[in-house]
Structures are given as structure tokens and as C-alpha cells.
Amino acid sequence: MTFYRNNEKVFKISLVLLGIIVIFSLGINTASAANNSKIYVNTHGNDNWDGQLAVWDGTSGPKATIKNGIGTVLNGGIVNIAHGTYNEHDITIDKNMTINGSGHISTIINGTNNDRIFNIIDDLNIIISNMTITNGKVSDGLLGTDPGGAGGPGDDGGAIYNQGTLSIINCIIQNNTAGNGGKGGSNKITGTETIGGTGGSGGSGGAIYNSGTLIITNTNFTNNYAGSGGNGGDSGDLAGFGGFGGSGGAICNYGALIIINSNFTGNQAGHGGPGGIDGYFGGYGGLGGSGGAIYNFGTLTISNSNFASNQAGHGGDGKDGKGGLFIVISTIGGEGGSGAAGGSGGAIFNFGVLDVTMSSFIGNNAGNGGYGGNGGHGGDGIDARGGGSGGSGGQGGSGGAIYNQDTVTIKSSIISNNYTGKGGNGGDGARGGDGARSGYGGNGGPGGQGGLGGAIYNGIIKNDTFSLTGTIDLVDSTLNSNYAGYGGKGGNAGRGGDGANAKTAGNGGPGGQGGSGGVIYNQGILKIQSSKINSNHNGNGGYGGFGGHGGNGLDAGSGGDGGNGGQGGLGGAIYNNGTLTMGSSELNYNFDGNGGNGGNGGSGGSGANPRGAGSGGRGGEGGLGGAIYNEGTLTVRSSKFTHNIAGNGGFGGSGGDGGDAKFIGKYGGNGGSGAAGGQGGSGGAIYNERILTARQNDFTSNSAGNGSKGGNGGDGGSGVWPGKGGSDGSRGYDGNGGTGGAICHQNGTMIISNSQLINNKFGTGGSTGKGGAIYTNYGDADILFNRIIGNSQFEIYCSGRAADARYNWWGSNGNPDKENKVKSAYYDPWFILTIDPSDKVKQIRNGEYETIRIIMKLTTGSSFSFVSNVPIIFADPSWGSYEGIVPTIMIGSEAIVTYHANGNLPFPNLVEISATVDGVKMITHLIVDTTRVSNYKVSNYIIDLNGQSYSASDMSINDLSTINDLSAALNRIILNIGINEGILNTGSFNVKNLLMTLIDWINTYIDKIQLKMLPWGSYLDTLRIILDLFLKQIYTLIPS
Incomplete structure (x- = not known):
């Protein structure tokens, strides 16, 4: 019993102690849980410590890793990270918290290019502040499997993948990279049509991929990169296409994004992958990624932020076609693959709602188009075949700063020195195969068009089931020195194959058109108010490729023609194909692109029967509309257009030389004709093809473009006596000068009223342009109540339907028709200058006042309100003075000055008062009753x-x-x-x-x-x- 009792005692004591321990333990755990709402992390810490204190005190101390600290902190808690560099990645955040560093420079989380740094799951609220997040890099896509499997896509979000609500405050996010796409699989199975695998797409969001809500404040995003597309797979027939570049060099947003007081510098979307190689047909390049800084498919609000030197991805290059086989009946050379279009939106690609306030976009670039691949040579043999044509160059990316297809509002911002992409060069055509019956030379590929909208592209999307119109409101902003891209050069042609029956060479590829809309390319709805749009440039057209040399042989081949030069870009500042409303703005010193030069023709082949040479390619036409090209609805009020210039035409290509005879009695081949030079662009300020309403505007010193010289004819080939040499080719015509120094109106409806058209000039050339101020062709044109002076004659020129050009001031009281100011327009009545009091002299007494009025009146005697702010110069009166402020401008057809007779007047008492308006001097006289006593001695x-x-x-x-x-x-x-x-x-x-x-x-x-x-x-x-x-x-x- 005693033992039992003792054991019972022991047992009872043990239960008591266990209870105490449990209670004590629970107390400790309760205290620990309470303190886990705030966890400290330090490079000198230890993950086995509790994280309760910033430094070790013997019982508590900081964690060593951020991952451990985030895993330890309670929901809604704070993780405080000390100064230092933390080499960590793959940190998953699965509860609400604040992660706070000690300074945006001193606290660094370095992913060491091994993985993404933060993964944030759905429905969380996270704040990250005061740190640098760098060197995050996610995985590249897998390689495509053989035969012909597609490459895998690169992963998104190099540093952060957010599906919750994330706020980033006072941070630096730099040098992070999304994954590259994997290469497409090869496909070289013989006996079947083989296609190489498509390269995988690059990952998007070089720094952040956001599908939740993202708020960024006081943060810098620098040198982050979306992934590039993978190479197309190799193949025996059609090589694979390159993968698309990833979008959003810094951020790819599919949710809601707010950016405040932040900077985006040097971020880049992914480049498109090149096409595959070893294909009979060269692989096509992949599209460049869009949104150098941000790709937005949600709602984006930006204020007080800067976007500089961001870059959309370049389009991938097309690859060369394979040469034909050398057999009895040979094979044709393969065509080169086409280059892909460059990515759009050098800073921002917007497919949602974008609101920008007090921000700047400087030096951003859309991507260049990829180059076209070269054609493969034709197979040699008895029955040889033609060479392959070069691939097309890709179009340059559009929207140097912003590409929009939804709704954008921009207020009080600066947008300057942004560039759209250049068009890629076309690939060269290949030679024809040599043989008894040789092959034709391949044609050069066309150059790609330059990108559209040097600063902003505003577009529409429309199909059978869906329509979306881009809308931009631009208020109180400055858009200077933006550039649309150049057109790509056309590829050179391949020569004809040599042989007994030689063949004609290929033709040079045409140059690509220069990019249009030096500032804005608008297809949607665009409103511009109180903004300055100056010194912007369109792209020049690409040069045409050279024609190939004709094949040599008994029966020689003709030379190929040179490619035509591309037209210069349209609308030096704005290209409008939608609805554009503009008020109280300036458009000065904007320039259209020049036309590209035509390529030279190829020489004719030499032989027993030599052939003629190819003709040169035409020079491209200069761009139209030095400030605005309109084929939509354009309304302009109270704005200023000065020193805008439409593009000059390109030079015509020269003809090639004729082939030489190689046998006795044979004549040489004829030289090729030179091509015409390009016509100068029309509409120094505005080119209109639809609806234009312009009221109370100033059009001064704008110029249409000049035409350029035609190409020289080629020399005739030499003959062998008694045969003669071939005829020399004729020289091409010089291009005509552009029409409409200020405005060229071709079609539609135009109203120009209460405006000034001063010192505008049409272009010069083979034939000078027409309409120093306005040229109209077809459509209705009302040109009323304007001041039209000092423009090239005829100042208003109507070629088709006569315009209504009544009620205008022409800088003279003479008949405007007889003074060669107007051609084929209704002009009567017109304004003349009058003065009140009239030339009948009026008498006043010394000390009195007289009101002098200079008035514009119609020849019918009627008076209407006229253009305001017309300069007037009042000469000092021959005696007396003017009272109060002397006017320097006429307001509403009138200028008023008050004359005061207040001095001594010599005999006779005739006072002359004059005023000059536009070189026309109006004079009136007053007689003043007074006596002037001369200072002399009187005799007798x-x-x-x-x-x-x-x-x-x-x-x-x-x-x-x-x-x-x-x-x-x-x-x-x-x-x-x-x-x-x-x-x-x-x-x-x-x-x-x-x-x-x-x-x-x-x-x-x-x-x-x-x-x-x-x-x-x-x-x-x-x-x-x-x-x-x-x-x-x-x-x-x-x-x-």
C-alpha cells in the first residue's frame, strides 16, 4: 500500500509539474505569437533565432534570410530588413504583410539570376518598401522536340509575379529578366514536306508580371528585360518561324496599375526570334515584343513620372532560302524569309485605359523591323532554274513613346525625342542558275515601312464581331523632336544566269515608305488642346534596290530594272485617319520625310546578241502634309502653323549600260532609261483629302517639297564593226514641285476662314508647284475672310472645281485676278484698305483731337469682321503727336489712333498722317489752325x-x-x-x-x-x- 501511495504521490506530483510546464509553455507560445507580428532580418542573424529583435541580445535576435522571416511573420505583420545584400530567390508570399527595407540603396535583394524573387498569391495585400530588387531571372522556355515541335515559352515576371494587391514604395528594381523562348525543333525527315518548329515566345514583364492590383510610388525601374523569342526550328523545306518577343520590359499588367513619382529608364521588351535556317524557304522572323517599359491590358494611371530610353523589341530577321540543286532539270532557289515587324510602344503599349498627368517621355524607341532573308541561287544545269527572291523587310514598330488602342488622357506632359522603328531592309534576290538554258535572276525583296507615330500611335480594332476605337485627349503638353522611322531599303536583284540562252536579271526591290505621323498617328478620336508640337520629323522613304545584270551568252539576257524609292512619310507632326479636333496649339518646324532614291538599272548581258539594260527606279514622292496629313475629319481653331515643310522627292535611278557585242557585225545593247525624279510633297502645313475646317489660324512660311532630278540614261553597249553601238538611254524627267505651300486640298470638303496665310511657298522642280498658299483640286473649298499675302503666285490655285475665295485681303487694293494672286476661283468682292478721315482734308484747331481710323472694307463698301491681329505701323505725324497707346495691330478690321494738334506748325498748315498695312500705305491730311512765329529780327x-x-x-x-x-x-x-x-x-x-x-x-x-x-x-x-x-x-x- 505504501508503495502504492508513494507512487500515487509521485504520479500526482508529476501531473502538477506537467501542468505547470504546459501552462508555462503556453504562456511562452502566446508571447511569441504576439511578437511575430514584427520580424527582423539581418545578414548577421540566424534563422534559428526568433526574429523578435533587430540585434541578438542573448535570448532573441534577427533572422538571417528574408524567406524565413516571411515564413515566420503573422498575417498582417511587418518584416523589417536591415542594411546589406541578401542573395535570395523563390520567396513565396502567402499572407498579408509589409516587407520594409532600411533604404532603397542599402537594402539589396539579389536573385543572382537564378529564379524569380517574389511570388505573391491571390487575394493578398502586400507592401514592399525601401529596398533594391535586382538580378531576378526566370526560366527560359524548353527546346522544341524533334521533329518540328514548338519551343516552350519563357516564364513571366523576372523579379515579381503578383496576383494580389501589391504596393511598392521607394524602391529600385533593376536588372531583372523574364525568360527567353525556347528554340523550335528541327524537322529534316526526308521524303515528306517538313516544317521546322516555331520558336517559343519570350516571357513578359522583365521585372513584374501583374494580374492583380499594383501601386508603385517613388520607385525606379532600370534595365529590366522581357524575354526574347526563340529561334525557329531548322528544316529541309520550310524553316520554322521565330518566336515572339516578350512584352513589358519592366511591367506586364493585366490588372490595375497606378504609378506615382517614379522613373522607368533603359527597360526593354524582348526581341523577336530569327527564323530557322537550312530551309528551302527561309524561316520568318518573330514579332518584336511591345511596351519597352510597360505592357498594359488593364487600367493604368501615371502621374509625375518619367519614361526615358526604353525600347520595344526588334523584329526577328528572316533567314536565307536554300540554293537550287544541280541536276539535269535543276530546282529553283528558295525564297528568303520575311523579317518581322518591330514591337510597338517604346515606353507603353496600352490596350486598356491610360491616364497620364505631369509626366515625361523622352528618348524612347519602338523596335526596328527585321531584315528579309536573301533568296537562294537557282540550280545550275542543262535546264537551269531561277534564283529565289529576297524576303520582305519587316515594318518598324509604331508609337515611339505610346501605342494605344483604347482610351488615353495626357495632361501637362512632355513627350520628346522618341522614335518609331525603322523598316527592315529587303533581302537580296539570288542569281539564276547557269546552263544551256539558264535561270532568271531573283527579285530583291521590298523594304519594310517605317513605324507610325513617332511619339504616339492611336489605333482602332474592328472585325465582324468586335470594334474598339482608340481615344486620346492631349492637353497642355509639349511634343517636340519626335521621329517616325525610315523605310527599309529594297533588296538588290540577282543576275540572270549565263548560258547559250541566258536569262533576264531580277528587278530591284522597292524601298519601304517612311513612317508617317512624326508625333501622332491617329485612326481613332484625338483631341489636342493648348499644346506645342514642334520640330518633329517623318521618316524618309527607303532606297530602291539595284536591278541585276543580265545573263551573258549567245542570246544574252536583259538587265533588271531598279526598284522605286519609297515615299516619304505623311504628316510631319500628325497623320489623321480618324477624328482630330485641335485648338490653341502650335505646330512649327515639322518636316515630312523625303522620298527615297530609285535604284539603278542593271546592265544588259553581253554576247552574240547583247541585250538592253534595265531602267532606273523612280524616285519616291516626298511626304504630304508637313504638319498634318488628313484623310479623316480635322477641325483646327486658333492655332499656329509656321515653317513646316513637306518632303522633297527622291532622285531617279540611272539606267544600266547596254550589253557589249562579242561577234563581228553585231550591235551593242541599248542603255537603260533614267527614271523620273520624285515629285515634291504637297501641303506644307496641311494635306487634306476629306473634311477640313480651319478657323482663326495662322499659316506662315510653310513650304511644299521640291522635286528631284531624274536619273541619267545608261550608255549603249559597244558594237563590233560593221555593227554599231547601242543607243544611250534617255534621261529621266525631273520631279515636279509640290503644290499648296500651306494647304493642299484634293478631295472632300474644306473651310478656311478668318485666318492668315503669309509667305508660304510651293515647291520647285521640273515643273514648279502651284498654289503658294492653297492648292485645291476636287471637292468643295470655301476660303473666306482671310489675310493672304506674300505667298508664291498664284496664291490660291484651283485645278478642278473652282473654290469660293471671296472676302479676302490680298495685301493690295488692286484686283487679285489681275495681280496673279488667284487662279480659277471666285474672288469678288475682296477687302481693301480705307482711311477715315478720307483724303479730303479736314480742318481742326490747335489743341484739338481727331480720331483716325484704318478700316478694311469690301470693294462693295460693306464692312465685315476680318482677321484680328493684323500688324499696322503708324508713322509719326509731320506735326503734333498721337495721344495714348498707338496700336500695332488691327482688331476686327479696324485700327484707331487719336491725333493731338499740340505744337507750332510751319507754313502751310498741312499735317500728314499715314499708316502701313502689309506694304500698303494709307495717307490722310489735317489742316490745323495755328500760327508759328519764326525767331528772327524784323526791320522797319x-x-x-x-x-x-x-x-x-x-x-x-x-x-x-x-x-x-x-x-x-x-x-x-x-x-x-x-x-x-x-x-x-x-x-x-x-x-x-x-x-x-x-x-x-x-x-x-x-x-x-x-x-x-x-x-x-x-x-x-x-x-x-x-x-x-x-x-x-x-x-x-x-x-x-
Whole structure:
């Protein structure tokens, strides 16, 4: 029993102790759980420590790794990370928390290019602040399996993959990379049509892939990269296509994204993969990735942020075709693969709602188009075959800063020095095979078009079931020095194969058109208000490729023609194919692209029967619309267009030389003809093909483009006697100058009113352009109430339907038709200048005021409100002064000045007042009732108008003033005479009697009147002036 009792005691004691331990343990765990709401991490910590303190105190201390700290912290807690570098990756965040570093420079999380750094799962709220996140890199796509399997896609989100709500504050996120696409699998199985596998797409979101909500504040994204597309797979027939480049160099957003006070610099979307090799047909390149900084498919709001030097991906290059086989009946050479289009949106690609305020976009670039592959040579043999043609160059990416296909609002922002992509060069055509019957040379591939919208591309998407129109509101912003891309060069052609029956060479590929819309390419709805759009450029057209050399042989082949040069880009500032409304803005010094030069023709083949050479390619036409190209609906009000220039035409290519004869009695081949030079672009400011309404605008010093020289003809080939040499080719015509120095209106409806068109010029060339200010062809045109001066003649030129050009001021009161200012337009009535008071002289008294009006009136006498702010120059009056502010502009057809008669006036009392408007001088005269006393000594007697005699031997100027009472209403005549006669009292004579009395008096006393002190010389001059004044109905005479 005792033992039992003892054991019972022991057992009871053990239960008590166990209870105490459990309670104690629970107490400790409860305290620990409470403290886990805040965890500390330090490079000097230990993951076995509890993380309760920032430094070890003997019982508690920081964690060593961020991953452990995040795993330890409670839901909604804070992880505080000390200074230092943490080489970590693959950290999954599965609860709400704040991860806070000690400084955006001093706390560094380095993924060491081994994996993504943070994975954030759904429905969480996460804050990351005060740290650098760098060198995250996710996996590349898997290689495609043989035969012909597609390459795998690269993973998305190099540093962060977010599916929750993430706020990033005061961080640096740099040098992170999404995965590259895998190479397509090869397919070289013989006996079947084989196609190489397509390369995998590059991963998107070089730094962040967001499908949740992302808020970024005070953070820098630098040098982050989306993944490049994988190479196309190799094949015996058709090589695989390159994979697409990944989008969003910094961020790929499919959710909601807000960016505040942040910078995006040097980020890059992925390049498209090149096509596969070893294919009979060369592989096509993959599309470049879009959105150098951000690819947005959700809602994006940006304020006070900067986007600089970001780059969309380049399109992948097409690869070369394979050469034909050498057998009895040979095979044709394979065609080169086409280059792919470059990625769009150098900074932002937007397919959602984008709102930008007080931000800048500087030096961003859309991707260049890939180069076309070269064709494969034709197979040699008895029956040889032709060479393959070169592949097409890819189009340059569009939207140097922003590519939009939804809704964009931009306010108070700067968008400058952005570039769309250049078009890729076309591949070269290959030679034809040599043999008894040789092969034709392959044609050069066409160059790709330059990218559209140097700063902004605003487009539409429309199909049978879906329609989306891009909308942009642009307010109080500056868009300067943006560039649309150049067109790619056309590929050179292959020569014809040599042989007994030689063949013709291929033709050079055409150059690509230059990119249009130096600032904006608009297909949707665009509103621009209070913005400055200056010094932007369209792309030049690409050069045409050279024609190939004709094959040599008994029967030689002809040379190929040179490719035509590409047209310069359209709309130096804006290309509008949608609806554009603009107000209170400036468009100055914008330039269309020049046309590309045509390629030279190839030489003819030599032989027993030599052949003629190829012709040169035409020079490309200069771009149209130096500031705006419109084929939509354009409304412009209160805006300024100055020094904009449409593009010049390209030079025509020269013809090739004829082939030489190699046998006796044979004639040489004829030289090829030179091609025409390109025509200068039309519409120095605006080219309109649809609906244009422009009111209260200023069009000054804009110019249409110049035409360029035609190409030289080629030399004829040499003959062998008695045969003669071939004829030389003719020289191409010079291109005509562009029409419409300010505006070219081809079709549709146009209204130009209450505007100024000054010093605009059409282009020069083989034939000069027409319409120094406006050229109209077909469609309705109303040109009313405008100031049209100093433009090349004819200033308004109508080629088709006559325009209504009435109610305009032409800088002259003369007939505008007779002065060669207008051609084939209705112009009568027109405005003329008038002055009030008119040229009939009006009398006022000294000290009084007179209102002078310069007025524009129609030839019918009617008065209408006219263009405001027309400069006017009032010359200083010949006597007196103007009161108050003298106007320098006319407002609403009128300028008013107040004249004040406030001084001494020499005889006669005629005051001239003049004003000049546009070189037209208007003059009026006033007669002022006053007396001027000259400062001289008087001999003998002075005879005043009251008949009183005074001794004048020592009389002073003050005495004379007193005698003549300058304030009196009566007029006075003061003469210096030698006898006490000649009293004149004007109060008792009318004007005619006064004049006759004065003339009689002068005749009576002509030998005694002392006139030598009069300022104009002899008394005869005085008499002439008096008579002249009388004939002009001057009612008062005031001699001195």
C-alpha cells in the first residue's frame, strides 16, 4: 500500500509539474505569437533565432534570410530588413504583410539570376518598401522536340509575379529578366514536306508580371528585360518561324496599375526570334515584343513620372532560302524569309485605359523591323532554274513613346525625342542558275515601312464581331523632336544566269515608305488642346534596290530594272485617319520625310546578241502634309502653323549600260532609261483629302517639297564593226514641285476662314508647284475672310472645281485676278484698305483731337469682321503727336489712333498722317489752325492783322507771340515788309477773296516784300503752294 501511495504521490506530483510546464509553455507560445507580428532580418542573424529583435541580445535576435522571416511573420505583420545584400530567390508570399527595407540603396535583394524573387498569391495585400530588387531571372522556355515541335515559352515576371494587391514604395528594381523562348525543333525527315518548329515566345514583364492590383510610388525601374523569342526550328523545306518577343520590359499588367513619382529608364521588351535556317524557304522572323517599359491590358494611371530610353523589341530577321540543286532539270532557289515587324510602344503599349498627368517621355524607341532573308541561287544545269527572291523587310514598330488602342488622357506632359522603328531592309534576290538554258535572276525583296507615330500611335480594332476605337485627349503638353522611322531599303536583284540562252536579271526591290505621323498617328478620336508640337520629323522613304545584270551568252539576257524609292512619310507632326479636333496649339518646324532614291538599272548581258539594260527606279514622292496629313475629319481653331515643310522627292535611278557585242557585225545593247525624279510633297502645313475646317489660324512660311532630278540614261553597249553601238538611254524627267505651300486640298470638303496665310511657298522642280498658299483640286473649298499675302503666285490655285475665295485681303487694293494672286476661283468682292478721315482734308484747331481710323472694307463698301491681329505701323505725324497707346495691330478690321494738334506748325498748315498695312500705305491730311512765329529780327514795321504798326528793330520772340495772340480764333498772316503798307484783315475776306487779294498784293509789292526768311525759298514757291492749297479746297491758310 505504501508503495502504492508513494507512487500515487509521485504520479500526482508529476501531473502538477506537467501542468505547470504546459501552462508555462503556453504562456511562452502566446508571447511569441504576439511578437511575430514584427520580424527582423539581418545578414548577421540566424534563422534559428526568433526574429523578435533587430540585434541578438542573448535570448532573441534577427533572422538571417528574408524567406524565413516571411515564413515566420503573422498575417498582417511587418518584416523589417536591415542594411546589406541578401542573395535570395523563390520567396513565396502567402499572407498579408509589409516587407520594409532600411533604404532603397542599402537594402539589396539579389536573385543572382537564378529564379524569380517574389511570388505573391491571390487575394493578398502586400507592401514592399525601401529596398533594391535586382538580378531576378526566370526560366527560359524548353527546346522544341524533334521533329518540328514548338519551343516552350519563357516564364513571366523576372523579379515579381503578383496576383494580389501589391504596393511598392521607394524602391529600385533593376536588372531583372523574364525568360527567353525556347528554340523550335528541327524537322529534316526526308521524303515528306517538313516544317521546322516555331520558336517559343519570350516571357513578359522583365521585372513584374501583374494580374492583380499594383501601386508603385517613388520607385525606379532600370534595365529590366522581357524575354526574347526563340529561334525557329531548322528544316529541309520550310524553316520554322521565330518566336515572339516578350512584352513589358519592366511591367506586364493585366490588372490595375497606378504609378506615382517614379522613373522607368533603359527597360526593354524582348526581341523577336530569327527564323530557322537550312530551309528551302527561309524561316520568318518573330514579332518584336511591345511596351519597352510597360505592357498594359488593364487600367493604368501615371502621374509625375518619367519614361526615358526604353525600347520595344526588334523584329526577328528572316533567314536565307536554300540554293537550287544541280541536276539535269535543276530546282529553283528558295525564297528568303520575311523579317518581322518591330514591337510597338517604346515606353507603353496600352490596350486598356491610360491616364497620364505631369509626366515625361523622352528618348524612347519602338523596335526596328527585321531584315528579309536573301533568296537562294537557282540550280545550275542543262535546264537551269531561277534564283529565289529576297524576303520582305519587316515594318518598324509604331508609337515611339505610346501605342494605344483604347482610351488615353495626357495632361501637362512632355513627350520628346522618341522614335518609331525603322523598316527592315529587303533581302537580296539570288542569281539564276547557269546552263544551256539558264535561270532568271531573283527579285530583291521590298523594304519594310517605317513605324507610325513617332511619339504616339492611336489605333482602332474592328472585325465582324468586335470594334474598339482608340481615344486620346492631349492637353497642355509639349511634343517636340519626335521621329517616325525610315523605310527599309529594297533588296538588290540577282543576275540572270549565263548560258547559250541566258536569262533576264531580277528587278530591284522597292524601298519601304517612311513612317508617317512624326508625333501622332491617329485612326481613332484625338483631341489636342493648348499644346506645342514642334520640330518633329517623318521618316524618309527607303532606297530602291539595284536591278541585276543580265545573263551573258549567245542570246544574252536583259538587265533588271531598279526598284522605286519609297515615299516619304505623311504628316510631319500628325497623320489623321480618324477624328482630330485641335485648338490653341502650335505646330512649327515639322518636316515630312523625303522620298527615297530609285535604284539603278542593271546592265544588259553581253554576247552574240547583247541585250538592253534595265531602267532606273523612280524616285519616291516626298511626304504630304508637313504638319498634318488628313484623310479623316480635322477641325483646327486658333492655332499656329509656321515653317513646316513637306518632303522633297527622291532622285531617279540611272539606267544600266547596254550589253557589249562579242561577234563581228553585231550591235551593242541599248542603255537603260533614267527614271523620273520624285515629285515634291504637297501641303506644307496641311494635306487634306476629306473634311477640313480651319478657323482663326495662322499659316506662315510653310513650304511644299521640291522635286528631284531624274536619273541619267545608261550608255549603249559597244558594237563590233560593221555593227554599231547601242543607243544611250534617255534621261529621266525631273520631279515636279509640290503644290499648296500651306494647304493642299484634293478631295472632300474644306473651310478656311478668318485666318492668315503669309509667305508660304510651293515647291520647285521640273515643273514648279502651284498654289503658294492653297492648292485645291476636287471637292468643295470655301476660303473666306482671310489675310493672304506674300505667298508664291498664284496664291490660291484651283485645278478642278473652282473654290469660293471671296472676302479676302490680298495685301493690295488692286484686283487679285489681275495681280496673279488667284487662279480659277471666285474672288469678288475682296477687302481693301480705307482711311477715315478720307483724303479730303479736314480742318481742326490747335489743341484739338481727331480720331483716325484704318478700316478694311469690301470693294462693295460693306464692312465685315476680318482677321484680328493684323500688324499696322503708324508713322509719326509731320506735326503734333498721337495721344495714348498707338496700336500695332488691327482688331476686327479696324485700327484707331487719336491725333493731338499740340505744337507750332510751319507754313502751310498741312499735317500728314499715314499708316502701313502689309506694304500698303494709307495717307490722310489735317489742316490745323495755328500760327508759328519764326525767331528772327524784323526791320522797319510789322503789319499785323489788326492794322497796327509796331517798331520792330529790337522786337523779341515773346513780343511777336504777344502781337499775334496765338490763342485767338482768327487766322494770322505775318510778313516782313519794308514799307508801312500791305494790311490784311482775314476777318473781312472769304477764302477766295483772301487768295485773290494776297496774289494782287504780292504782284503790287513784289520788289519790296522781304521773302528771304521763309523756309522754302523764293516767293514763287510760296505762291505755287498757296495756289496748290486752294485747288485742294484747303479752307485756311496760316503762313508764317
